[in-house]
């Protein structure tokens with residue numbers, strides 16, 4: 308679907324877009340004291356606070372509900388900060404609009420469900436408000452795009468997305484693994500769609516927040532959303548990942564902002580040279596892969612003549628182990644080698660199958 312997006316902030320050029328505030332609104336005092344500190348910092352564009360909290364288990368704190376919206380309104384009146392909150396159904400949308408929340412966001416557990424996204428989209432029909440769409444909890448780019456399309460079809464054009472990582476089976480250092488290639492692919496498809504990194508939900512802990520925020524900026528993300536709480540250890544939700552306003556200010560100060568491009572001719576020339584080298588190597592890679600497939604086809608013919616099955620697991624295991632080990636010596640990660648060699652192996656099998664089928668048809672004639 309063709310989509311053209313408009314900026315979510317009045318200052319269309321503001322980069323990075325900075326969003327901060329507590330995971331959850333807990334009390335008027337907690338909300339206002341956080342907002343006052345963040346307003347003092349002066350670099351925050353949007354104040355966030357969860358009013359309705361989607362929790363993994365029941366009996367956890369599920370948000371203060373509508374009363375918290377009055378506190379957000381006070382934040383705006385008192386500090387001038389614009390506000391944003393998560394909406395997951397039509398009632399949330401109506402309540403948030405009634406209390407003049409400035410920007411709405413869809414959480415990861417909503418984006419994952421087209422019924423919920425559609426309900427929110429229907430409630431937004433004819434309303435002019437920016438909406439931010441978090442990625443679905445599972446690494447499914449189509450589902451993410453589908454949610455953006457549903458919101459867009461409701462007439463909303465001020466849209467941004469938030470990358471908050473993806474749930475993952477097994478142990479990792481992240482709460483939600485970033486899988487950076489997914490938001491990067493989204494950006495490739497929709498270059499004018501701002502991408503904001505939620506480092507809090509990716510990290511799930513405080514000590515890696517800076518690194519992930521910097522990585523997002525290095526990857527040319529358009530902004531950051533970070534959870535900030537006056538007393539993080541005693542937060543009612545996501546205590547482990549929240550930081551104080553003072554720590555947050557330091558985090559923003561320590562970020563290195565990089566330019567997307569420059570006109571400096573020496574830089575441009577050198578970059579062009581390096582890019583040319585990459586193109587040459589890519590051409591070589593394609594030639595080599597094509598040669599490899601031709602050899603696979605020859606093996607396929609030979610196996611066919613001798614009536615041998617295409618897949619020989621022991622041989623495949625040998626190839627993979629050998630390649631992963633060799634790659635390691637050359638500084639290529641095991642994950643990368645596994646992905647690349649699985650793909651090469653699958654393509655080889657496809658070529659061999661093609662040879663076998665072509666032969667079989669020849670025999671039938």
Ligand code: PEP
Pocket residue numbers: 330331357361413414415416441471505508
């Ligand atoms: C949140 O932002 O507090 C939240 C619930 O995030 P997510 O939807 O990314 O889990």
Ligand code: MN
Pocket residue numbers: 330331534544545
């Ligand atoms: Mn949270």
